[in-house]
Amino acid sequence: MSIADDLTARYAADLRGFGAALPDDFATGARAMSAHLSDEELEAWAKAGIELANSSLRAWEAAAEYFRASADIVERLGTEGIARWAAQATELSSRSSLIAAQFLKSTPEALAVLQPEDLEEWAQQGDRLCRGNWKSIALAQLYFQISPSLFRSLSLPSVGRLVDVIDQLTERSYELATTALEGSGQIFASLSGHDREPFLRFARAVTRASWADTRLYFERGPKLIERIEAPQRAAFLDLAGRVTTEVGRQGFPLFSDAAEALGGMATEEHGAYIAFASKIATGSPTAAMEYLKSAPFVATRLNPDQRSLWEQEGLEILAVEHNPEGAEAYFRLESTRAEERMRALSSRVELSSINSMLRMYAKALSGEPVSVHSAEDLVERGIGWVTESAASTEGSSIYLPPYVATFPEQEANFQVYKVFTTHQTGRMEFGSFDYAWDMPGAHVASTGPRREVAAALRRQEQGIAAPKAEAVTAVQRLFNCFDDRNLIAGLFTVVEDTRVDALVSREYGGIRRWLKRLQDHEIGRRPKVEEMALRQAFVENLLRASLGQAEAIRWPIMLREYMTDGIAALRMVEQAGATVQDSAEVAGALYDIATSIPNVRMPNPDGKFDFEGASQEMMDVLPSMPGGGEGGPDMPGNQQEMAFENPPQPDFRGDFKPELVQLMAKLKLQQEGGADAGGSLTKEQLMELLQNSVELSISEWAEGDLDQSLGMFLDNLQKEAGTPAGDKKGEKKDGDASADGGKGEGPDEGELPVEVTWFYYDEWDFRAGDYRPRWTRVGERVSAEGDRDFYEETLRKHHGLVMETRKQFEMMRPESFKKIKRLEDGDELDTDLAIEFHVDKKAGAGPSARIYNRRNKIERDVAVAFLLDMSASTDEEIEKQKVKHSGKDDDDDDNFDGDPRRYFQWLAARRAKALVEPPKRIIDLEKESTVLIVEALEAIGDSYGIYGFSGYGRDNVEFHVIKDLDEQMSERVERRISKIEPIRSTRMGPALRHTIHKLDEYDAKVKILILVSDGRPQDHGYGRDRTEKEYAVHDTKQALVEAKRVGITPFLITVDKEGHDYLKQMCDDIGYEVVDDIESLPRRLPTLYRHLAAD
Amino acid sequence: MTALTTNAPGFKQIAVEDFRLTEEPFYLPIRDEVELFETAYADSVPVLLKGPTGAGKTRFVEYMSWRLHNKGGHGGHEEGVPLITVACHEDLTASDLVGRYLLEGDETRWIDGPVTRAVKNGAICYLDEVVEARKDTTVLIHPLTDYRRLLPVEKRGELLEAADGFLLVMSYNPGYQSAIKDLKHSTRQRFIAIEFDYPPRDQEAIIIERESLVDAATAMELAKLAEKVRNLKEHGLGEGVSTRLLVYAGKLIHGGISRRRACQVSIVWALTDDREVQRSIEEVVASIFDD
Structure with a gap:
């Protein structure tokens, strides 16, 4: 009998009390162990197991694991090791047998990575997680379960740090801690070796700063850092860690945004970005992350050299000016300085910054009320234009790409815009859309009718259906004469653009140089002519010739005649006096040449065309043009003809769609002038045009019903024609509003909702000491109208006061001499x-x-604008306010004198009073004051405007026009005053700025702005957080200073008794008054005005 | 009164009524204005010259005063009709026009105002920018403009009948269209109105060339520029660029200033203070002139 069997027999009784399998486990274990241990040692081993089994309630489970696992590890641990191991398990078991069991069970797997002496540390780490409650036990058990696999990617001390993180999480949520732990194995396995430690370090920072973000970090972190260049990840994570330690809960969102931003950049640049970010992190960690967040945007504007200059400026704000907030705003691109610096450095030119200048330029050149828009707008309108990067015009507006970065110098890019604009204006100025049917050109006679007859014959012969309806436009009629519309449209475009370019060069000597440069640039971007089929190559070569780049022409020498003829024809429109009629005829002639060239692969693509042979001399194109000539002498034949496609247009010429433009002009004429615009167009005619027109891109149509999409398209077009040229959108930029707003002569649509015009204003960030550019959006609208009751009621109620103020004001009226x-x-x-x-x-x-x-x-020349606070707080009843302020109701009449017999009498009286006079609110007093001041101002004859403001958030500041400065007092104004209602927040700055803008535009010697409010400025996001008041006060103050700067006298009236504290700060040397007795406001306002406006 | 010359060299002083042009001023008739004016003059019909500033109104009056020879034999002018010009301003009063008593030594002395002098001498009396004058002042000239041709001199209790050859001419720029600065109907309906506008490109080029001595091509470019800039009227500019400014530009160019610079100082900056509009016009200039 072996010692093992002996032991089994001996301890059988002890083991029996536990689970049924335990004796078997013991027996198996003992047998296996006996090979490694001496008898005494085996005895000790067995004893330890028995001890373990008895150490706590369900410890036998742990013992089972002990017996099972021992044999696997005995060689690694040795006898003593096994004993220590058992002791560790027993220790754990005193916490929970489950933990001990898992510890023992996982040990063999763990030892595959760990050294025997590490077991102690490992056990302790698990032990640390256990806090006695079942959740922590489960967590510790989980730890022992998965840690062996963790050791494959993390060292023991690292796992220890992970345990720290998990432990920290348990203080908040076991669920989260469990999830994090469960996921960690996979996460760290997926990370590369160098990243694991930094990842963990940042995890600690995140958990400390904001435990809830740990989940997000574990979920998204690996993906986020994956896109950062490998050697830079550690540096980035450490930077993020430092930032998080400083800024707390903002740390993770900053990290996540910055990582995403960096991920989108070229990896080889990551190092430089992170290095610079680390540099600023010492001064302002937030600025460092903001810098990274802005990096992709900055990279689109600045090249690396420019960028480092830009960065330097931000660094200076931080290091030299010691203004961390300023640097944050700078790197967040929320400061005027940052934008201006960028604009100054960048070679890229934005349309938005020169839009109104170009508009005026185009107006000057064309003499038309042209407007300039981004090409994106034209595409959005769905009337047949699809290219966003190219310039175009639909006859009344010019569309330009949103930015130009063609050349490395800013000046050159600006000139590109000018060339774009000049070419598009040229189409208007030189009548590209004025093609008329059967009119001779300056150099060529009209062939239209002849071609029309020929086309009809041809169709008859070939049995093709004639056009169903009469042509709507002259261009359509012209194109109808040709079988291949695509080809004639393409040729007409090339020819007409040639003519316009020639005219531009001739008329505008200053542009010539830049036009040439752009043409040179375009030629480098042309598709390879050698790879084109013959007919397409013919058109492409014409286009190259039209760009003044004859040497770029590639054409088989044996077919040179075709090209020479073509170019000679093209040159005709470059002569002085050529009109669009010439262009059309030349296009026709070129069509004839082109159709005699089969669209097959070029026979000898290498043959460089000797252009010089094509003389510049005039050539009588037309008589010699056979209508669709029968091939040249040695035309390559017998090849498969390819489908013809027009080569792409150079960007500066952009889309040319005369057929659509003429159609729109016609529709417009029809809508404006009624029937006598050459008879009304039938739907059939329109459909015919649209179906055949090659100017509509096929991509316009979805798969669906062609008729339906055409119908929708037609709707768009008609809508377009109904809107006057110029502003298609209500949206205008600051200061732009007076230029061409509100001239809508199109059909009145009646049920239009409130028309809102948007204005943008900067906002003052006192921390950064700089403006946040275009930060707020003010929506100006005409106030809604109510009934007149309030107005009349007020006049009646305050009859005496009205008369009195009127009289006072009349006395101020100046004698005329x-x-x-x-x-x-x-x-x-x-x-x-x-x-x-x-x-x-x-x-x-x-x-x-x-x-x-x-x-x-x-002459008395005074203009005054009243700006009323319409924030929700003005809804407050005054009685309540009084109570709030004075602590007791001191209205004598209303006071109950305490005699219980008269209580009900008193109560009834009070209720009746409340019924007759509903409780008065602050806004009511503002309104009453407005009525009084209106009456007074009418007496004195000063110009005045009344505006209300409210809104919510920076992009929705509501600005209500109750009476505009140049508006006459009317019943409608009375109604609007009655309708004034409290709305939402009080963002004073933008409302003030908009009022200043209005006053500034108004012509008067003395300008006054009076703001009536009930409290401090506040709004969502008007400050760092909800409770901060400083920011709003500073911005308002800045707006008031701006008013003074343009010669406006601002004055503030508030009914907020606590107003003194912030008003003193806000107003500095600006007049203000706190009206203590709210109800005296209606009396006070006119008096104040009298003092202000007296000279 | 006769012309009196003081002894100061290079300095000439003459009585207003003796002023007449000795050399033919350059004027390029655009339409039938010369013929109209001559006919009106012959029939003593007062003339109102309407048009934007710098379109040649004053030059036209000068030209006409030179061209018209006094037919009344009133002193037998050889060199045309005397021309008395009054630049109107808002403080212009009736006595500024008619005359007033001045104190001289112990007594008062009557001084004729410019209108009185014109009336007495049969001169063309040209009230420049008449809307600038106060309305009560302009009423004064009413009896002069109808068949009566009388000027009441209230302070002296006299009525003056206009001498032959007297003609009242006013100029007026409707561009200022504001309620305050408009002519009263009772005033404007006493005149025939000749409209002045900027000349067409070719003719304006001739004027520029002739006046500034710049070469024909540049004159043509300047006229083209003018056309473009005038497109901006009401779209950023209150007034188009005047021919006068173009001539200035031409003079500078002729004097050796670069073309762009000359246009900048004589056209762009003269026209507007708005930076944006300035910039736009400068770009138009840059498109037309390459240096």
Whole structure:
């Protein structure tokens, strides 16, 4: 009997009390162990197991694992090791047998990575997670379960740090801790070796700063850092860690945004970005992350050299000016300085920054009320234009790409815009859309009718259906004469653009140079002509010739005649006096040449065309043109003809769609002028045009019903024609509003909702000491109208006060002529002075010759804008306010005198009073004051505007026009005053700025802005957080300073008793008044105004 | 009164009524304005010259005063009709026009105003920018403009009948269209109105060339520029560029200033203070002139 069997027998009784399998496990274990241990040692081993089994309630489970696992590891651990191991398990078992069991079970797997002496540390790490409750036990058990696999990717100390993180999480949520732990194996396995440690370090920072973000970090982190260049990841994570330690809960979102931003950049640049970010992180960790977040945007504007200059400026704000907030705003691109610096450095030119200048330029050149828009807008409108990067025009507006970065210098890119604009304006100026049917050109006779007859014959012969409806436009009629519409449209475009370019060069000497440069640039971007089929190559070569790049022409020498003829024809439109009629005829002639060239592969693509042979001399194209000639002498034949496709247009010429433009003009004429615009167009005609037109891109149509999409398209077109040229959108930029707004002559659509015009204003960030550019959006709208009751009621109620103020104001009205006395020269003699003069003279004293009077006309030239706070807080009832402020209701009449017998009487009286006079709110008083001031101002004759403001958030500041400065007082204004209602927040700055803008545009000698409010400025996002008041106060103050700067006298009136504290700060040297007794506001306002506006 | 020359060299002083042009001023008739004016003059019909500033109104009056020879034999002018010009301003009073008493030594002395002098001498009396004058002042000239041709001199209790050859001419720029600065109907309906506008490109080029001595090609480019800039009227500019400014530009160019620079100072900056509009016009200039 072996010692093992002996032991089994001996301990059988002890083991029996536990699970059924335990004795078997023991037996198997003992047998296996006996090979490695001496008898005594085996005995000790068995004892330890029994001890373990007895150490706690369900410890036998752990013992089972002990017996099972021992044999696998005994060789690694040795006898003593096994004993220590058992002791560790027993220790754990005192916490929970489950933990001990898992520990023992996982040990063999763990030892595959760990050293025997590490077991102690490992056990302790698990032990640390256990806090006695079942959740922590489960977590510790989980730890022992998965840690062996973790050791494959992390060292023991690293796992220890992970345990720290998990442990920290348990203080908040076991669920989260469990999830994190479960996921960690996979996460760390997926990370590459170098990244694991930094990843873990940042995890600790995140958990400490904001435990809830740990989940997000574990979920998204690996993916986020994956896209960062491998050697840079550690640096980035450490940077993020430092930032997070400093900024707390903002840390993770900053990390995530920055990582995403970096991920989108070229990897080889990551190092530089992170290095610079680390540099600024010492001064402002937030700025560092903001810098990384902005990097992709900055990279689109600046090349690396420019970028480092730009960065340097930001660094200076931080290091030299010691203004971390300023640097944050700078790197977040929320500061005017950052934008200006970028604009100054960048070679790229944005349309938005030169839009209004170009508009005026185009107006000057064309003499038309042209507007300039981004090409994106034209595409959006769905009327047949699809290219966003190229310029175009639909006859009344010019569309330009949103930015130009063609050349490395800013000046050159600006000039590109000018060439774009000049070419598009040229189409208007030189009449590209004015093609008329059967009109001779300056150099060529009209062939239209002849071609039309020929086309009809041809169709008849070939049995092709004739066009169903009569042509709508002249261009359509012209194109109808040709079988291949695509080809004729393409040729017409090339020819007409040639003509326009020639005219531009001739008329605008200053543009010539830039046009040439752009043409040179375009030629480098042309598709390879050698790879084109013959007919397409013919058109492409014409286009190259039209770009003034004859040497770039490639054409088989044996077919040179075709090309020479073609180019000679093209040159005709470059002559002085050529019109669009010439272009059309030349296009026709070229069509004839082109159709005689089969569209097959070029026979000898290498043959460089000797262009010089194509003389510049005039050539009588037409008579010699056979209508679709029968091939040249040695035309390559017998090949498969390829489908013809027009070569792409150069960007600066862009889409040319005369057929659509003429159609739109016609539709517009029809809508404006009624029927006599050459008869109304039938739907059939329109459909015919649209179906055949090659100017609509096929991509316009979805798979669906062609008729339906055409119908929709037609709707768009008609809508377009109904809207006057110019502003298609209500949206205008700051200061742009007066230029061409509100001239809508199109059909009145009646049920239009409130029309809102948007304006953009900067906002002052006092921390950064800089403006946030275009930060707020103010929506100006005409206020809604109510009934007149309120107005009349107020007049009635305050009859006495109204009369009084009127009288006071009438006294201020200046006499229209003021007499100026004692002049040397004037309209009339002052008799007294004249006598005095003579007396003095006779008396020998030096007489004064100032004896004339003169009447001078005096004009009172005052404009005032009242800006009313319409925030929700003005809804507050005044009674309540009083209670709030004074602590007791001190209205004598209303006071219940305490006699219980009269209580009900008193109550009834009070209720009745409340019924007759609903409780008054602050806004009501604002309204009453407005009524009074209106009456007063009408008496004095000053110009005045009344505006209300409210809104929510920076992009929705509502600006209600109750009466505009140049509007006459009317019943509608009365109705609007009645309708004034409290709305939402109080973002004062933008409302003030908009009022300033209005006053500034208004012509008056004295300008006053009066703001009536009930409290401090506040709005969502108007400050760093909800409770911060500083930011709003500073911005408002800045707006008031801006007002003074443009010669407006601002004045603030508030009914907020606590107003003194912030008003003092906000107003500095600007006038303000706190109206203590709210109800005196209606009386006070006119008085105040009188003082303000008296000269 | 006769012309009196002081002894100061290079300095000439003459009484207003003696002023007449001794050399033919350059004027390029655009339409039938010369013929109209001559006919009106012959029949003593007052003339209102309407048009934007710098379109040649004043030059036209000068030209006409030179061209018209006094037919009344009133002193037998050889060199045309005397021309008395009054630049109107808002403080212009009736006595500024008619005359006033001045104190001289012990007594007062009557001084004729410019209108009175024109009336007495049969001169063309040209009220430049008449809307600038106060409305009560303009009423004064009413009796002069109808068949009566009388000027009441209230302070002296006299009525003056206009001498032969007297004609009242006013100029007026409707561009200022504001309620305050508009002519009263009772005033404007006493005149025939000749409209002045900027000349067409070719003719304007001739004027520029002739006046500034710049070469024909540049004159043509300047006229083209003018056309473009005038397109901006009401779209950023209150007034188009005047021929006068173009001539200035031409003079500078002729004097050796670069073309762009000359246009900048004489056209762009003269026209507007708005930076954006300036920039736009400068770009138009840059498109037309390459240096």
